[in-house]
């Protein structure tokens with residue numbers, strides 16, 4: 001099996017840190033994990049661990065020109081699909097929709113393990129989770145935009161007012177009152 005990044009290097013069988021059997025590239029340190037090896041490991045691993053905040057203060061790995069490129073499955077030569085896994089993890093995992101294997105670039109396994117996400121890789125790439133992730137990314141994007149626009153204090157204040165307003169049964173009348181420059185003149 002050839003490395004899908006380096007192409008010339010052949011993958012060597014290794015055991016991942018607290019993880020399944022994998023095939024590692026000695027040049028780029030990426031790992032190929034077959035679906036069989038992953039599920040076999042998951043059976044021994046037991047229940048999925050709850051997600052946790054990372055203990056490492058090192059920034060998570062980012063894609064570079066080599067790892068960003070489209071890759072071919074080292075097992076069946078099909079194009080691997082890329083999936084984001086978490087709003088705070090900037091890299092994407094490569095998955096073969098045909099044989100089910102996954103490719104992790106250097107340090108990506110450790111970054112997932114540091115958040116207890118290493119034992120739910122296949123749940124993270126389901127359409128349901130991918131949709132949730134998109135919504136979360138969108139929410140974070142707009143939150144940042146509003147904070148920049150209004151400033152942190154005003155943004156906190158308008159959020160407080162908005163919540164109060166939306167929970168208030170008189171919402172429509174309150175909004176009309178607010179919008180009216182001269183609400184005391186008939």
Ligand SMILES: [Zn+2]
Pocket residue numbers: 003004005006007009025026027028029030
């Ligand atoms: Zn490689």
Ligand SMILES: [Zn+2]
Pocket residue numbers: 073074075076077078096097098099100101
């Ligand atoms: Zn494949």
